[in-house]
Structures are given as C-alpha cells and as structure tokens.
Amino acid sequence: MLPPLDGLETEADVRDGARAVSADVGADATIWQNGSFREDTWSAAVDDVALPSTPVIVSKKRWLAERSALTGRNQALGLSLEPGESLDEIAGDLAQFSVIALNFPKFSDGRAFSTATLLREKHSFAGELRAVGNVLSDQIPLMRRVGFDTFEVTHAPTRRALLEGRIAEVRLHYQPAVVTEPPAGTRPWLRRTPG
Amino acid sequence: MYRYDEFDAEFVRQRVAQFRDQVERRLKGELTEEEFRPLRLMNGLYLQLHAYMLRIAVPYGTLSSRQMRKLAHIARVYDRGTGHFTTRQNLQFNWPKLGDIPDILAELAEVEMHAIQTSGNCIRNVTADHFAGATAEEVADPRPYAEIIRQWSSLHPEFSFLPRKFKVAVTAAPHDRAAIQVHDIGLHLKRLADGGLGFAVWVGGGQGRTPLLAKKIRDDLPEADLLSYLEAVLRIYNLHGRRDNKYKARIKILVHEIGAEPFAAQVEEEWQRIRDGALKLPEDEIKRIDAYFAPPAFVAPPAGASARSPLGEPDPAFERWIMRNTHAHRQRGYAIVTISLKPIGGIPGDASAAQMDAVADLAERYSFDEVRVTHEQNLVLPHVRLADLRAVYDALVEIELAEANAGLATDIIACPGLDYCALANARSIPIAQRISERLAARQNLIGELKIKISGCINACGHHHVGHIGILGVEKRGEEHYQLLLGGSGAEDAALAAITGPGFGPDGIVDAVEKVVDTYLKLRSGPQEAFLSAYGRLGSAPFKEALYAAAA
Amino acid sequence: MSKSAPTISVLTANRLSDGAVVFLDFDGVWVESLRGAVVARTPDETRALESRGAFDAARNVIVEPYLVEMHESADGSLTPVRFRERVRLGGPSILDDVPGYVETPKPAPRAEPVHAEAA
Numbered sequence: 001m002l003p004p005l006d007g008l009e010t011e012a013d014v015r016d017g018a019r020a021v022s023a024d025v026g027a028d029a030t031i032w033q034n035g036s037f038r039e040d041t042w043s044a045a046v047d048d049v050a051l052p053s054t055p056v057i058v059s060k061k062r063w064l065a066e067r068s069a070l071t072g073r074n075q076a077l078g079l080s081l082e083p084g085e086s087l088d089e090i091a092g093d094l095a096q097f098s099v100i101a102l103n104f105p106k107f108s109d110g111r112a113f114s115t116a117t118l119l120r121e122k123h124s125f126a127g128e129l130r131a132v133g134n135v136l137s138d139q140i141p142l143m144r145r146v147g148f149d150t151f152e153v154t155h156a157p158t159r160r161a162l163l164e165g166r167i168a169e170v171r172l173h174y175q176p177a178v179v180t181e182p183p184a185g186t187r188p189w190l191r192r193t194p195g
Numbered sequence: 196m197y198r199y200d201e202f203d204a205e206f207v208r209q210r211v212a213q214f215r216d217q218v219e220r221r222l223k224g225e226l227t228e229e230e231f232r233p234l235r236l237m238n239g240l241y242l243q244l245h246a247y248m249l250r251i252a253v254p255y256g257t258l259s260s261r262q263m264r265k266l267a268h269i270a271r272v273y274d275r276g277t278g279h280f281t282t283r284q285n286l287q288f289n290w291p292k293l294g295d296i297p298d299i300l301a302e303l304a305e306v307e308m309h310a311i312q313t314s315g316n317c318i319r320n321v322t323a324d325h326f327a328g329a330t331a332e333e334v335a336d337p338r339p340y341a342e343i344i345r346q347w348s349s350l351h352p353e354f355s356f357l358p359r360k361f362k363v364a365v366t367a368a369p370h371d372r373a374a375i376q377v378h379d380i381g382l383h384l385k386r387l388a389d390g391g392l393g394f395a396v397w398v399g400g401g402q403g404r405t406p407l408l409a410k411k412i413r414d415d416l417p418e419a420d421l422l423s424y425l426e427a428v429l430r431i432y433n434l435h436g437r438r439d440n441k442y443k444a445r446i447k448i449l450v451h452e453i454g455a456e457p458f459a460a461q462v463e464e465e466w467q468r469i470r471d472g473a474l475k476l477p478e479d480e481i482k483r484i485d486a487y488f489a490p491p492a493f494v495a496p497p498a499g500a501s502a503r504s505p506l507g508e509p510d511p512a513f514e515r516w517i518m519r520n521t522h523a524h525r526q527r528g529y530a531i532v533t534i535s536l537k538p539i540g541g542i543p544g545d546a547s548a549a550q551m552d553a554v555a556d557l558a559e560r561y562s563f564d565e566v567r568v569t570h571e572q573n574l575v576l577p578h579v580r581l582a583d584l585r586a587v588y589d590a591l592v593e594i595e596l597a598e599a600n601a602g603l604a605t606d607i608i609a610c611p612g613l614d615y616c617a618l619a620n621a622r623s624i625p626i627a628q629r630i631s632e633r634l635a636a637r638q639n640l641i642g643e644l645k646i647k648i649s650g651c652i653n654a655c656g657h658h659h660v661g662h663i664g665i666l667g668v669e670k671r672g673e674e675h676y677q678l679l680l681g682g683s684g685a686e687d688a689a690l691a692a693i694t695g696p697g698f699g700p701d702g703i704v705d706a707v708e709k710v711v712d713t714y715l716k717l718r719s720g721p722q723e724a725f726l727s728a729y730g731r732l733g734s735a736p737f738k739e740a741l742y743a744a745a746a
Numbered sequence: 747m748s749k750s751a752p753t754i755s756v757l758t759a760n761r762l763s764d765g766a767v768v769f770l771d772f773d774g775v776w777v778e779s780l781r782g783a784v785v786a787r788t789p790d791e792t793r794a795l796e797s798r799g800a801f802d803a804a805r806n807v808i809v810e811p812y813l814v815e816m817h818e819s820a821d822g823s824l825t826p827v828r829f830r831e832r833v834r835l836g837g838p839s840i841l842d843d844v845p846g847y848v849e850t851p852k853p854a855p856r857a858e859p860v861h862a863e864a865a
Contacts, residue, residue, distance in 0.1 A: 084434075108233055108316065110356025114433045117353050122468065138217065138234055145352035157225035168216035170209040172202060174346045176473040177353075185202050188480050189347065189473070222762070224806045242809065244834050246765040276846040292764040540843075547846020595845075613830060614838035622833065624840050672829050 031130075032151040032162055040152070042078055042099060057101055060085050063093070071096060080132070083111035087118060094125050101152075104133035113146050120147040120178045137161045141169035141193070145177035169193070196257050196565060197342050197487045199307045206349070207304040210311060214238045215297035222294070237317060237355070238300070239310030244617045246290045250313040251303060255323035255341040255365070256284030256568040260559035263566055265306040267551035273299050278551065280536060280544045282608060282657055283362070284322045284568040285313055289615055311349060316357045318348035318429070324366040324373045325569035328488055329577040331525040332368040335392060337384045339484040340421060341365050343476070347422050354429050358436035359444035361429070362401075374570065374684035376400045376409045377660055379446045380428060382421075393417045398428060398458070399450030402654035406690050407447040410455035412462065418481060420466075422474040427466035431458070491563035491578055496528030502584040513588055515639070516599035521584065528581055532562075533601040534574040534591060539635045540628050543609045544572030546596075553594045561587050570657075571608055571645075573601065604644040604711065605631040608657060612650030612667060613674075619650035621667025621674035622700075629704045634711060641711055643724045647682075660684035662726045663707060664691040676703035680710065680737060681729045692734060695742050706741055713740040754816050756783040756824065757795045758834075759808035767834060768808060770798060776808055780824055780835065785816070 029037040045051055045058045057078035063070060070077060078099035079090070087094075094100070100119060102112035112131070119125040131143045132152040140151060140158075153159050161167050171193040172184055181191035199207075214234075221231045235241075239250040251266070258266075266286055270278050273295050274288040281287055291299060303309055313320055321341040328336040344363060348354070354361075366373040367384035375381025381397035394416045400409030416424055432446045435453075450458045502517055522531040534554060536544050546554070558566040558576060561583045567575035579587055591597035600606045607630060610616065612623030627648050634641065647661030651668075658664030664679035675697045682691030698706050713736055718728045729737070757770040768776040769783035777783070786792040792813065799811030815827040826832045833839065841847055 083438075107230070108356050109438060110316075110354070111434055111438075113353045113356065114430050117430070136230060139356075142350075142352035142355055157220065166216075168213040170206060170213055170350055172206045172209060173352075174206070174349045175351055185200075187202070187483075188477055190202055222806065224804075228803065228809045242760055242765055245767055245837055246760075270846070275844075275850075276848040277844050290764075294763060541845070542840060542843055545845050549846060613833050614840055620830070622839060628840070628843065669829065672827070674829060 030152050030154055032153050032159075033149065037153075037159070037163070042101075044080065055098070057099065060090060064089060067093070081112075081115060083109050083115070085115075087115065087123065091123055094119070094123050094127075097125075097127055099128040099130055099150075100125065101130040101132045102148075104131060104135060104139070107134040107136050107139055113142065116143070116146045116148055117178050137167050140167060144193075145173070145179055145181075147178040196259065197254070197484070203307070204304070207307070207309050207311075210238075210309065210350075211297060211300045211304055214300060218293060218297055233315055233356070236315035237312055238296070239313035240291075240293075240296055241314060242617065243289065243611075243615050244613070244619075245615070247293060247296075248615070249288045249291045249296065249299065249310060250281070251286045251288070251308060251310050252313045252320050253285050253308075253568050254345050255321055255327070255338045256325050256570075257338065258558075258566050258568065259306075260555040260564050260566070262306045262308055263551050263555035263558065265302065265308065267548040267555065269299055269302060270548040270551065276548050278546055278548075279542075279611065280546065280568050280572050280574065282570050282572060282610070282655060283320055284325070284570055285320055286568070287611075289611075314360075316359050316361075317355050318344075318351065318357075318361045318363065320362075321345050321348075322362075322364045322373055322378075322570060324368055324371075325567045325575050326372060326522060326531055326577070327367065328490065329524055329529075329531045330368055331523060332370060333384075333525075334367050334386050335384060336485075336488050337365040337367040337382070339481065339488050340382065340384065340394075340418070342484055342487070343422065343480075344425065347425075347474075354433060357429075357433055358438045359441070361432070361446070363425075369686065371684070371686040371688075372569075374657070374660065374688075376686075376688035377402055377406075377657075377684055378409065380425065381409050387415050387417060391417060394421065396424065396428075398462075399447040399455070400688075401445050401447040402657060402659045403445070404442045404652045405448065405451075406654070406659040407451060408688050408690065409447075410450060410458075412455060412459035419476045419478070420470055421476055423470045423472065424462070424466050426469060426474060427462045430465055431461050490526070491565075493526040493529060493578070494580070495526075496581065502530070502581045512597075512599070513585065516588055516597060517584060519599040519603065520601045521579075524578065526578075530579050530581055530584060532576040532579045532584070532587060533569075534576065534596050535598045535600050535606060536573050536596065537600060537606045537631065538595055538598050539600075539605055540632045542624050543607050543627050546574075550594050550596060553590065554596070557587055557590055571606065573606070600638055602643045602645065603638040604634040604641050604646060605638050607631055607646045607648065608661070609648040610650050610656035612648075612656075616650060616655075618653055619667065620652075620669040621650050621676065623648040623650040623656055623665075623667055626665060626667070626676065626700065626703060630707050633704055633708055637711070637715075640721070641715065641725070642721060643726075644711070645683075645726075646707070657684065658682075659690050660688065661691055662729070663710060665703060665707075668697065670697070674700055676700070678703065678706050678710070678741070680734060681726070683726060687726075694734065694738055709740045710737050713737050754818055754824075755786045755792055755795065755813040756780065756816055757786075757799050757811055758814050758831075759799060759803070759811035762806055762809050770795065770802075770811075774798070776802070783824070785818075785824070786813070 029039050031040045042055050045056045055076040057080050076098045079097045080101040129148045130150040131148045135151050137158045173191040184190040184192035217234050220226045241248040275290045279287045321344050323341045327338050361379045363380045364373040364375045364378040365382040377400040383395040387393040396413040397409035397411050436449050437443045520533040561579050562576035563578050607627045609623040609627035613619035645662045647656050647658045648665040649656035649658040660682040666677040668675050677697040678694045679691035683689045761768050771777045771782045772784050786795045814831050816824040
C-alpha cells in the first residue's frame, strides 16, 4: 500500500534519535547545578524498603509514618513532594531536610512553582530545592526564579541546551520573585537576571 | 495610553528571540508538538481547523493609529488581507505560517505590541470598559490598573502553568460594559469610605460548560493592595484548582466546590501574610502609570456647538447613526463613537486591511490617535468632537462601516465557530449573517437586543449572557442549535436559560424571529427593551410561541 | 450511513509549516486534495495508516494526524461521514463574505529574519 520507509525503522527510533542522551555527558550525571552536570549524591527511598545508609530522599508519607526513626538517623535526609501535597503537617520539620525535591510529573502541572515559593518565602526553607520529573528548557528559568537551585534533567535536548549555554530566556522581569535579583531601572518591580 | 520605555521594549525583544528559538527547535524536532504546544500558546499561536491562528494582544482594548496600521500591514503581508476582533478585545489572524511567526512578532514589537499570554494556562489579556477614560460615569479611569496588572502578570514565574486560563476584567462605571461578573477575576474600581480609590473584587465567574456568575469576595480592597491580593488569589488557585479534568479546572469550579466564603478566607489568610511585602503599590507608581492615561487636550467647544451643520439638510441616516452609535462624553463638546463591525449580513468583528488603515486615519485625525476594541467585536473612537461627527460618519460610509446598529439586534456577537475553530461543533457565522438579514428591517423598531452565538460549549461567543443566546452543537452528525433567553453580562448579570428542544440551521433563524415577534407583541411599549420585557413576562409566552404550534 | 458498508478511512493531519489540511497519498506524500489519498479498507491497513501518521508527526512533517471515516460513492469519490470533517475539508464556508480576503499575501515577506529595531 504505502512505500516502505528507508533508513529509520520506527516512529520510536525517530523520537529517540532526537532525544537520546548525549554520549558526551555521562548518563549518570543528571543533576544540573551552578553551570554543570554532576552525579546525584542522593537516592530516592522506596516506600516499604529499608533505607540505605547513604543520603536518601523520602516521601512525605514515609516521613510522617517514621518521623522519630528518621530524625535519629546520622545521614543527611531529603524530602520529596508530589504536586498537591500540602506543607501544613510538616511545616515545623523542614529544617530536618538538606534537600527538598518537588516533582513535576508533567511540565504543565505548575503547582510546584507555588510550593517552592511558599517553602522559600513562608517557611524560610534554606536547604537545596530541587526540581525533578519533566524538567525542560523552557521551564528552568522560571523554576530558578521561584527558588529552585538544582534540576534533575534527563530530557536530551534540554541537557544539550544547558551544556551549550543555549537556554533561551527572557532575562528581564516585571515582577519580584523569590530569588533576589538586581533591579532593572527605577520602576519598583523591574528585575533582571544577572550575567 | 501606555508608552514603552527601554525596559518594555527590550522585554518584548527578548521574548521574540526566545520564541524564535522555540520555533527553530520545533522545526528541528528537538521539541515535540506536546512540548511545543504550551510554549506556542503562551505566544498566542493556535492550531485551528485549516491553519494556524495568531491572537495578538490589545491590552484593555486600546490601540494607537500606528498600531492599527501595523495590524493592517501584517494582514496584508503575512496573512490574507483581513483580521478578526474578538470578544476579549484582541485581534486574530487566521492564516499565518509557523515560520513567519517570529518575524510577525518582531514587527509587532516595533509598535509596542505582542502576542504574549493571549492563550495558554496563564493570565490572559486584562480587558476593560471600552468607554474607559471617556465616559462621564466613572470614578476614575480603570485602565492604569489594567496596565499594572498586565505588567505584573507578564511571564510571572509562579503562574505560567495554571490549571487553566485566567481572565481578568476591570470597570469603573456603574453600568458594567466589561462583564466583570463572568470573569475569573472582575474588578470594580470605586471610591472607598476613606475617600481613596479601591476595588470590589469578584472571583469565579465564567461561561463554558459550567457557566457561573462571580462571587464578590471583597468589597473594599484599597488600591495599594491590588497586586498582593491578586497574588494570593492566584496562589490559592494554582495550588488547589483541579487538574484532573479540563472542564473542571477554572477557578469558578474551585470557588463553587469550596464555597465563596471559605475561598475568600483562604485568600485572606495568604494575603495577610504578603500584603505589606514587595507588591504593595507605591503611590508614585500609580501616579506614574496614571500619567500615561491622562485625558488628551480637549478643546471646549464654542457655545451652541453641535454635530449638525446649521445649514445642512436633515439626514435621517446620519441622525440614526448619532442616536445609536454615539455616547455621551465626559467633556462637553465631545462624543464617544462606536464603529460597528456588523454590516447587515456580514461577519461580526471582521475588518479588511483597508478598513483597518482607514480607521487608523480616523483615530489619528479625529480621536487623539486612539481607537478601542470592544468585547462585542466593535471598535470605538473614544474622543470625537461633535463638530467632526459628520466627517467621521462620511468616512465610515466610504469604508462600509457606518451601520447605525450599536446594541441593536443586528449587532450580533459570534465566535469564529466551525468555519475556523477546531473546538467547534457547529458554524456560528452563517447563523449570525442570516439573523442579521432577517431582522435588519425592523432593528430600530425592536430596540436594544443583544444576540450572542457560540459554536460550541466553550462559549467564546458569550451566549450565556446574551439577551438571546445561541449554542451550536452536533446532533446526529448535523449542526443543531440551542436557544437561550434572558442573559446579561452587565451589572444585572444573569445566565440565559435554555428554552427547550433545539433547532436546525434554518429553524434557529425562524425561532429567533418568533422570539422577537412575541416580544414586540407583548412589550408594554417601545420604551420596554427586550431584557426588561423578558424579566416581566418570564419565559412562558416565548416557549409557547416557539413550541406550542409544533405540538 | 449504512452500517453494513465497511468503513473506509483516510489519514489527515495539519502541515506543520502552515497548518494546512493535508491527506496522506499513495506515495507517502502529504497533499492538500482528497483525490489520491490512500484509503484504508481493512483493520490492518488502518493500523498501517495510523502508524505512518505517528511516524510523520515524529518527523515533524505534520501535526495531529488522525483517521477520517469516508463515505465512498459509486464513482469512487469520497465524502467525509462526519459533518465537521466535511466543513474542515471544504475550508471556511463564508470566505466570500470575509472583508478584504485574498488567497495569497502580497508582497512576499522579507527574506531575512526581522530584528526589532531599538526604539
């Protein structure tokens, strides 16, 4: 019926070709921080599986269930939150966490932008705030502004853009954000991303 | 009107460069359509039934002649010679090519225009009373606040991926021409008890699948607290608005499901935390923005000035146009002119490039270089001297935009419908055309009658707030139309009620005529407009006229 | 539409570059006319069409491919079954009334990308 397709075999191949993790950067170095990729020093705890004796990130459910045991641990502890998980029950515990990872299961689910804002501004969380999940080029500048410091990135085109310094962003801003930004002129809320 | 300074100009330039990069990555395959879609939507680019559609922002509906000429130029060079003014005071082009979009945006940037956030799950164009700054009814011009909100909401990092779109409208007059009660946030500028300016804040209005009128959650918000309060509302919505179902994701559903008072309490709690923070509006900033909207240098007319030449022949057509299409101005000797984009049998809201250029000339020459877009898909020249009305009218006759039908039965609002829109179930434009033709001869007799037509449940034609509303649906594979009566988007806001079984494309035109006939028969006199008569009579006589004979 | 007649489909999409309505033809090329569109008459053929559509979407030729059910008349001409698809095929029904409408823009847009001038 249709002429055969030469070269590329399947639709999946096409997608993967465009998005394959570049061979230049080790696939394990998934954490983007301060201008480079590094390996992740944290692991994600699996609910109901005993914790390793290394830095581990637990879910809110696990934290609430095992709070006293976890507080006693000698290892650094991190917390992961799904969109929609409230900070209310854990507001007093946040200082326990060296890192809080907020998940973006779909890039279009913007709840974590508000959660990040509240963590920084309302709860004065001073630890590492990490964006995980569907983290893409075009959201990273926005994430930075609401207080994320690190980004777990596996999307190949985003990784390439980060490595090549090619994230296209608007560096002028009409509103103050969580992070401190230098003013851009005399109007009260204009800011700019330095650099 | 607002004028860009270097910051504003550079912001738009960077945004254009960013989108150019996004388009290139899309064309190279580095972005899938799924990843590109929210990005292109945030730059106002839709994929419609036959082509892309670019929606250009006209902040609070205000344009200069230079900007209108640029729109005409873009229509000519990049599109097919024509544009459509929308129910949110914006402009749409229906045939742009993807690769041309960055160039179109760059050309728009040259005249301080853009397509930022005219689509997508973000804060959209802030609309305003189209008579703002010209009508005597206002306590103050609400547009400076619309401009302040526009700036604050542009690429707001926290609110770029909301559960759904977010629409804000502002008004300052007792007669609400901005339909604030059917917006996600409606703001009514008023004088507060202490003499300062502030707002009544309405939240949770909207049309679509679940039409709801907004609830007033705050009656007396001081102007200095405007942005912090909005931030609190948006934050609650962003965190708690539903994301499981596209049709339940607007803030109106959240307010409805939680309840207005609990919702207001949550907003209040967050707002109290942030109200004295960075977003408190400094008085200098309000004054600075106000200055851009200072009234133009009106010239008080000589005594006895009027629209009519003392020596001229009486001209009934001109008289009718003055009566229907002009509105009292705050400045003696001036009038507000409505340019109807509803020629009899024509396409509501459409204008050719030549017509846009001609309107630009009129704005420049006769209206202090300002023209407005209304959410009823017409244009407005806000500041015309009475003595110039004749020249303006004659010029409009030349370009076939002189129909004296503002607010009449042929001043129909219709969404693009299935002729253009991928979401539609039925065509709306041909229905508008045929109703217009059917009622034209009697439109003056009928008086004020707002007919609004949507081609699908998304209600972009605002049919829920039509005095007569029409909703196009698909029934057994064919176009079918539901008839609703008694809606209003003004300060007497009400949702129209469906009359009964729907009609086919011919039947709906007959049905509208039957409704009109019934009104004419039963009204207490010509001074009782349709909506009042419907309120007095109820739906029964209309339903009887529509359905009893068929039984 | 007769339930006993086998459903036949063609594959349609919008061209990425300009959003135009296109159909997949026998050579695997996307064309603006229904004539020459490849027709699927069996479930296997339908599946092959669908996967070709997904492939070409991944190749960024077209967007949003989907199958359109067709009614085939005695002379072999095709008409979409669904009303919406008939309208989509025909283009806006009111073009004659659109003020200022011209089929192609004029003059040709600038060849170089436009860079907004500094104010």
